[in-house]
Amino acid sequence: MKLYATPTSPYARKARVLIHEKKLDVDFVQADPWPEDSVVPHKNPLGKVPVLELAPDSFLFESALVVHYLDRVEGKSLEAKDAVGYWQSQWWQALGNGIIDAVIQRVIEGRRPEDKRWDGKLEREAARIARAVAAAEGAYRGGKFLVGDRFTLADLVLGVALRYVDFRYPHDWRAGAPNIARWHEGITARPSFVETEPPGFVAPV
């Protein structure tokens, strides 16, 4: 299998962390979706990464689906097994995916020329991120992992999401969420996270 992606995409990073955690045999192929002549629209009609090539001319896109597939395709699933744990994990993943979406929206709005930028949009996304971080702090029950006693997709998705906040919307979210900050420090120390950091990224101390 091949994963078409950029080294900075948080959507792709979810798949890359999972590939590392499960030691799956998937080649990373760098593919920028933005240029006119990008190969990405030939593999995903939506023109976005990540794209997982399962076989020649057989592609999966949408990161949640790619993660779901990679989690099931072989080896031990990183999804919580029992019904309660499964839905708790889905809640955390929805929160993490929403944070990623909000940071991306801020990045795109921030790239417009200053006179065309809509400050209200930047503020709305910032407020969304702040509420999501506060919700994570409120829901966290302590321990190394968010759900149960092992690393699950909940840890993976929220871990990637908060790291993307550090990368593209750096601000002191940790001050208001000291417990989730401590959990995040443990998660991002895992080799799967260390080895998939965006190039040149320096983690806050």
Ligand SMILES: N[C@@H](CCC(=O)N[C@@H](CS)C(=O)NCC(=O)O)C(=O)O
């Ligand atoms: N919902 C998609 C979002 C993927 C996405 O927006 N990826 C960005 C890179 S971080 C992209 O390819 N953007 C290109 C574009 O918007 O044209 C997913 O979860 O896979």
